Amino acid sequence: MSSTTKDSIRDQNDDVYASVDLAASLPKSEFPEPERNPRNVFNAIRDELMLDGNSRQNLATFCQTWVDDEIRELMDLSIDKNMIDKDEYPQTAEIEARCVRMLADLWHSPSPETTLGCSTIGSSEAAMLGGLALKWQWRKKRAAQGLPADKPNLVCGPVQICWHKFARYFDVELREIPMEGDRLIMSAEEVVKRVDENTIGVVPTLGVTFTCQYEPVKEVSDALDRVQKETGLDIPIHVDGASGGFLAPFCAPDLAWDFSLPRVKSVNASGHKFGLAPLGAGWVVWREASDLPEELIFNVNYLGGNMPTFALNFSRPGGQIVAQYYNFLRLGKEGYAKIHNACYATAQYLAEEISRLGPFEILFDGDSSKGIPALAWKVKEGQNTGGYTLYDLADKLRSRGWQVPAYSLPAHREDLVIQRILVRHGVSYDLATLLIDDIKRALEHFKQHPIVAPLSEQEASGFNHG
Numbered sequence: 001m002s003s004t005t006k007d008s009i010r011d012q013n014d015d016v017y018a019s020v021d022l023a024a025s026l027p028k029s030e031f032p033e034p035e036r037n038p039r040n041v042f043n044a045i046r047d048e049l050m051l052d053g054n055s056r057q058n059l060a061t062f063c064q065t066w067v068d069d070e071i072r073e074l075m076d077l078s079i080d081k082n083m084i085d086k087d088e089y090p091q092t093a094e095i096e097a098r099c100v101r102m103l104a105d106l107w108h109s110p111s112p113e114t115t116l117g118c119s120t121i122g123s124s125e126a127a128m129l130g131g132l133a134l135k136w137q138w139r140k141k142r143a144a145q146g147l148p149a150d151k152p153n154l155v156c157g158p159v160q161i162c163w164h165k166f167a168r169y170f171d172v173e174l175r176e177i178p179m180e181g182d183r184l185i186m187s188a189e190e191v192v193k194r195v196d197e198n199t200i201g202v203v204p205t206l207g208v209t210f211t212c213q214y215e216p217v218k219e220v221s222d223a224l225d226r227v228q229k230e231t232g233l234d235i236p237i238h239v240d241g242a243s244g245g246f247l248a249p250f251c252a253p254d255l256a257w258d259f260s261l262p263r264v265k266s267v268n269a270s271g272h273k274f275g276l277a278p279l280g281a282g283w284v285v286w287r288e289a290s291d292l293p294e295e296l297i298f299n300v301n302y303l304g305g306n307m308p309t310f311a312l313n314f315s316r317p318g319g320q321i322v323a324q325y326y327n328f329l330r331l332g333k334e335g336y337a338k339i340h341n342a343c344y345a346t347a348q349y350l351a352e353e354i355s356r357l358g359p360f361e362i363l364f365d366g367d368s369s370k371g372i373p374a375l376a377w378k379v380k381e382g383q384n385t386g387g388y389t390l391y392d393l394a395d396k397l398r399s400r401g402w403q404v405p406a407y408s409l410p411a412h413r414e415d416l417v418i419q420r421i422l423v424r425h426g427v428s429y430d431l432a433t434l435l436i437d438d439i440k441r442a443l444e445h446f447k448q449h450p451i452v453a454p455l456s457e458q459e460a461s462g463f464n465h466g
């Protein structure tokens with residue numbers, strides 16, 4: 001045996017943390033030259049990931065951070081399958097089609113068996129597809145009337161960034177209704193002021209990102225009925241149900257927001273938010289097949305069959321779709337309602353406790369008929385906190401691992417800073433009591449160690465002379 005072979009065999013027996021591989025910093029920029037031991041590299045990467053913090057304590061995200069063992073197994077079984085290869089993996093394709101039909105049924109499509117829809121990587125892609133369908137439908141209508149179609153616009157409330165992307169990438173003017181005073185979401189009245197013959201659609205959000213509230217889809221739909229009566233303009237609605245699409249059907253079944261309103265032509269939702277699928281699952285469904293313009297569907301024959309596809313991506317993992325189907329079968333409406341209602345109860349508990357602390361005013365309290373299982377608050381008008389801000393509170397909670405974001409609102413309420421907690425599957429009531437203890441400890445800390453504003457130059461120089 002050569003001495004180098006002997007060395008490398010001895011290396012294999014080394015403890016991971018005594019190995020040559022981990023005796024130096026691993027490459028960060030240059031493409032690595034040598035091979036390394038998989039076990040050593042795995043451990044180094046796993047350890048680095050610790051620095052991300054604990055996702056379960058991330059109360060900023062709407063996305064799933066808790067996964068059933070069964071879902072892990074199904075993801076593992078699907079890791080080698082590309083969902084776009086519909087001919088090679090016909091059962092994964094069939095499962096996707098079943099999910100679309102089930103969602104069309106859940107959202108009261110008049111023809112859930114035949115309508116169209118697809119999985120996406122998330123609500124952003126789903127929103128792009130929904131927006132594109134609106135644009136194409138509008139353009140066809142304009143062409144049929146011999147009218148120009150070069151200035152499309154879309155009317156919405158304070159939307160998630162994906163709609164800003166849609167507008168810019170696909171050349172559509174975004175008429176975003178600004179917040180005004182205490183009105184932090186769209187109103188039917190403000191929508192009507194902004195629609196015209198170039199409006200491709202109106203997008204209400206079911207669960208606004210900033211304040212977690214549902215926008216009034218029914219009122220907007222009724223108002224657009226009146227617009228049609230008066231002007232002849234027939235303006236469709238796409239609902240951004242990223243969160244609410246998987247909440248309202250189970251926890252607010254009387255809320256009219258979906259295809260039960262004929263004007264709602266399409267809905268997007270994030271499977272990986274309250275759909276409880278692992279990251280990488282979104283859905284878009286059209287009310288009826290005729291609401292998705294044929295021109296947007298590609299028929300691909302080089303994968304073996306002749307498969308219609310409508311998507312921005314091509315290759316994509318199939319596991320999320322399989323896991324989503326597992327959730328639908330495993331939970332049913334009953335299970336989703338139980339899980340989400342537990343989250344609403346925890347959100348309401350947190351809202352009560354936080355309002356009881358004194359300095360804060362609750363803006364949204366986790367009412368299941370008005371929004372998502374979450375809460376948002378601000379510092380009371382005129383409240384003297386003794387120096388700390390919601391940003392300081394967020395920082396202090398971070399030292400215990402909690403991520404509770406503080407942020408300012410968009411136009412025209414940039415002046416208002418709020419803080420928000422998302423309550424998801426796995427954020428238990430008990431965990432919430434521990435968070436409240438930490439918030440109390442943080443406020444006590446600020447009392448004992450007030451955050452003093454830095455002295456102005458004048459004050460500082462006076463201080464020096466004094």
Ligand SMILES: *Cc1c(COP(=O)(O)O)cnc(C)c1O
Nearest residue numbers: 122123124160162205240242270
């Ligand atoms: C999260 C969210 C999106 C974007 O969804 P992804 O699934 O993260 O792509 C869009 N709209 C709303 C209202 C959201 O909450």
